[in-house]
Each structure stands twice: as C-alpha cells, then as structure tokens.
Amino acid sequence: MYCDERPYGRAEQKFSSDFCRNQYHNQKKKSEYSYLRNINRILNRNRSILLRLYQQPRLTVRLDELLQAGFDPNYCTACIRNQQGTLIYYCYDMIYESVGPDKKSLQLSRLEAFPRK
Numbered sequence: 001m002y003c004d005e006r007p008y009g010r011a012e013q014k015f016s017s018d019f020c021r022n023q024y025h026n027q028k029k030k031s032e033y034s035y036l037r038n039i040n041r042i043l044n045r046n047r048s049i050l051l052r053l054y055q056q057p058r059l060t061v062r063l064d065e066l067l068q069a070g071f072d073p074n075y076c077t078a079c080i081r082n083q084q085g086t087l088i089y090y091c092y093d094m095i096y097e098s099v100g101p102d103k104k105s106l107q108l109s110r111l112e113a114f115p116r117k
Contacts, residue, residue: 050094054108
C-alpha cells in the first residue's frame with residue numbers, strides 16, 4: 001500500500017484513491033522522465049541557438065561562437081555521413097556540418113519543410 005489511507009473495496013486493492021495510484025507511478029518514473037527531460041532541454045537549446053544564427057544573413061558560423069552561446073556539440077537528433085565522407089548533424093529541423101580546413105566552422109541549413117523566412 002502506498003498511501004496512509006486504508007483502501008476500501010476489493011481486498012487485493014493497493015491504492016486508496018486515483019490520486020495515490022498516480023503519485024506512486026509518477027514517483028516510480030521520475031528518474032527516467034528527468035533524464036529524458038534533460039536531454040530534450042539540451043536539444044531544444046541547441047536548436048534555438050542554431051535557428052537564431054541561421055536567421056542572420058550569414059550561414060557559416062565559428063564553432064567557438066556556438067560554444068560561447070551555450071551550444072552542446074555532444075547532442076544531436078541524427079548524424080549521417082554523406083557521399084564525400086563528411087558528417088552531417090541534425091538537430092530537429094536544423095542541419096549543420098563542419099567546413100573549412102580546420103573544421104572549426106559550421107555551415108547551417110534547414111530542412112526544406114521549413115523554408116527560410
């Protein structure tokens with residue numbers, strides 16, 4: 001039994017109310033949801049940084065500029081190697097890939113379903 005109240009009804013009943021049952025299951029899943037919530041928060045922050053820079057006139061940004069804005073390069077929603085062997089990273093609808101001789105610049109683009117404004 002999870003709550004302090006005594007359950008009424010069937011003898012094998014574990015919870016005295018819907019509230020107690022929900023509290024029990026929410027507490028049980030709390031750590032799993034917390035982990036997913038943290039990852040989603042990082043991905044959303046990365047996307048908003050990329051989108052903000054994408055809406056500016058230039059489409060190439062320095063990696064250190066992204067890092068300074070709070071971008072976390074360890075998180076993306078997909079990573080694909082193109083025919084030239086370059087890794088292309090996706091963060092939801094935003095796409096970025098390393099360019100330049102030092103690979104310290106990123107070229108930004110956006111999926112076609114969301115045209116540039």
